[in-house]
Amino acid sequence: MERLNGLGTSPGVAIGRAVLMPRSAGGGVRVRVSDATVPAELERLRQAVERTREQLKAIKGRVERAAGEGHGYLFDAQMLMLDDPMLVHRAGELVRAEHLNAEWALHRAGEDLAALLGSASDVYLRERGGDVSDVVSRLKSNLHQTDWAPALTALADAAEGQVILVTDELRASVAAQMDWSRIAGFVSERGSRTQHTAILARSMRVPAVVGLQAATQQVAPGAMLVVDGTTGDVVVDPSEATLVDARARQQRHAAAERSLGELRALPAETQDGITVRLLANIERPDEVARAREYGAEGIGLYRSEFLLAGVPAEEPTEDTQYDVYRALVEQMAPEPVTIRSFDAVEHAGGRLDAVRGLRATRSAPAGLDRMRTQLRALCRAAVHGRLRLMFPQVGGVEELREARGLLEEARSDVREGGVNVPSVPVGVMIEVPSAALTADLLAAEADFLSVGTNDLVHYTLAVDRADVRASELYEPLHPAVLRMLRAIQTAAAGAARPLSICGEMASDPAMLPLLVGLGITELSMTPAAIPLAKQVLRKLVAAEARALADAVLRCGTVREIEGLLAEHARQHPAGTVKG
Numbered sequence: 001m002e003r004l005n006g007l008g009t010s011p012g013v014a015i016g017r018a019v020l021m022p023r024s025a026g027g028g029v030r031v032r033v034s035d036a037t038v039p040a041e042l043e044r045l046r047q048a049v050e051r052t053r054e055q056l057k058a059i060k061g062r063v064e065r066a067a068g069e070g071h072g073y074l075f076d077a078q079m080l081m082l083d084d085p086m087l088v089h090r091a092g093e094l095v096r097a098e099h100l101n102a103e104w105a106l107h108r109a110g111e112d113l114a115a116l117l118g119s120a121s122d123v124y125l126r127e128r129g130g131d132v133s134d135v136v137s138r139l140k141s142n143l144h145q146t147d148w149a150p151a152l153t154a155l156a157d158a159a160e161g162q163v164i165l166v167t168d169e170l171r172a173s174v175a176a177q178m179d180w181s182r183i184a185g186f187v188s189e190r191g192s193r194t195q196h197t198a199i200l201a202r203s204m205r206v207p208a209v210v211g212l213q214a215a216t217q218q219v220a221p222g223a224m225l226v227v228d229g230t231t232g233d234v235v236v237d238p239s240e241a242t243l244v245d246a247r248a249r250q251q252r253h254a255a256a257e258r259s260l261g262e263l264r265a266l267p268a269e270t271q272d273g274i275t276v277r278l279l280a281n282i283e284r285p286d287e288v289a290r291a292r293e294y295g296a297e298g299i300g301l302y303r304s305e306f307l308l309a310g311v312p313a314e315e316p317t318e319d320t321q322y323d324v325y326r327a328l329v330e331q332m333a334p335e336p337v338t339i340r341s342f343d344a345v346e347h348a349g350g351r352l353d354a355v356r357g358l359r360a361t362r363s364a365p366a367g368l369d370r371m372r373t374q375l376r377a378l379c380r381a382a383v384h385g386r387l388r389l390m391f392p393q394v395g396g397v398e399e400l401r402e403a404r405g406l407l408e409e410a411r412s413d414v415r416e417g418g419v420n421v422p423s424v425p426v427g428v429m430i431e432v433p434s435a436a437l438t439a440d441l442l443a444a445e446a447d448f449l450s451v452g453t454n455d456l457v458h459y460t461l462a463v464d465r466a467d468v469r470a471s472e473l474y475e476p477l478h479p480a481v482l483r484m485l486r487a488i489q490t491a492a493a494g495a496a497r498p499l500s501i502c503g504e505m506a507s508d509p510a511m512l513p514l515l516v517g518l519g520i521t522e523l524s525m526t527p528a529a530i531p532l533a534k535q536v537l538r539k540l541v542a543a544e545a546r547a548l549a550d551a552v553l554r555c556g557t558v559r560e561i562e563g564l565l566a567e568h569a570r571q572h573p574a575g576t577v578k579g
Helices: 035-067 073-079 085-098 104-120 123-127 127-144 149-154 196-203 242-259 285-293 303-306 318-332 357-362 365-384 397-416 433-437 441-444 453-459 470-473 479-494 508-519 527-538 542-553 559-569
Strands: 002-005 007-010 013-021 162-169 185-186 208-210 225-228 232-236 277-282 299-301 336-341 344-346 352-354 387-391 426-430 446-451 499-501 520-525
Touching: 007 196, 013 073, 013 185, 013 242, 035 073, 035 085, 035 127, 035 527, 073 127, 085 104, 104 127, 104 277, 104 479, 149 520, 162 225, 185 225, 185 277, 196 208, 196 277, 196 527, 225 242, 232 336, 277 285, 277 527, 285 318, 285 527, 299 303, 299 318, 299 520, 303 318, 303 336, 318 365, 336 508, 357 387, 365 397, 387 446, 397 441, 433 441, 433 453, 433 479, 441 446, 441 479, 446 479, 453 479, 470 559, 479 499, 479 520, 479 559, 508 527, 508 542, 508 559, 520 527, 542 559
Parallel strands: 013 162, 162 185, 185 208, 277 299, 277 520, 299 336, 336 387, 387 426, 426 446, 446 499, 499 520
Antiparallel strands: 002 232, 007 208, 013 225, 225 232, 344 352
């Protein structure tokens, strides 16, 4: 038995067998398959070989038609590699003998063959190493559209089909496509509490630990794990006594969640009658049902960029987006749905990187076309419910005006098609200091404001929120951050504009007294956090929260602020819910 410790980012206790997905190693998912699964893995490998052979034949034909006979010899060499006993046959042997999944077996066989060619004295043979890499990459792609799905089925006989995913880093674009009902827990070598993957894990109620250095080397595929997403502890090959204790903690956590069930239908209001609207942050359309289940009064943030995950540059089409947005507003009706416009662009290799608002879109014509397509889809969907549009990473009034201009162009296009588009409220997501410092100007021209505290902290303190090594410097309670929040709230109130907090600060129950004290009465959070937020709010006295906020704003350090919040918590412990 071995105990490891990282950063707990999604509470709860998970028990299950490990599936390894060390992306940086280049091999995809690594998992030990069962005896019963070996024939299926071999058949997947055979089918991938046939698909690869047909693709290479087609590529060779296109090259020869364009460049003439004889120019397709390179692909003849690659097709011969499919019959090389050192590659596919060797991969099959690894599946049979070591019970490796097909992806990892190909990775191993490809590495061995490339090493053999690289050591050859013949220059021609040494140069074939690149062809091996190309063929192996195509084979793995043909095994499945994504390299993680087969691993989730490979351990169907373990832990009732659920597994614990262990990875060096799981990109949010991949995480958004995964079937989280099959995942009992999540462990990552990198990441932070505010990383989108960690946020998604909380939303799906999957215990998660990040920042566990060298996890993919320390955990063997198929190993039994206990993951505590509250403490950050991970136990490898636990003893029977440890398993008994983990199951007991699972039951206590489940009981605590059930005890919050009575709050879902109750209003979120303080003891002295201040109402706080609680909305949900979601990343996938199928989360609407969960948001309703937890008592959300609307969707405060739908991260539309996850529609871009794993799709070609021309996707998603306007019709595809329209169907998604329409379903969102219809399922949430009569409550509002706030959709954040795309803030991501696809790079070579299918990687999605954040785009810094309209400035980056202007420098990428494809990004501007994609935004216009999205805006037309949103205008069409606005007919079916209360849709609000929020632009991210806006740096100032000029960009807001430009965004409104693009929306009006899209609205005119849709109206010319015979659709009577209603007025769509336009909001600004305040995530950069330039927006925070001009919040009064933005409030005068936007219909609502929303603060993305994750990025606001990131940019204000110049701390990478995704770097676990700098996690101690990522301080949401920094005086500069809190003074910005007060200034933004004052600007919104002065212009009579709704203001919400949609970053992770809103999901932290310890932060709620301070946020209410700052005058913020609309919060958008992970759906699963809503019942606990109601419990805290219904024990809170807003007048006392305002006094707390005034005292906090006079503090000079994070430690002083934490001390005040801790003292407030001691004086006002959570108890029986009101009413």
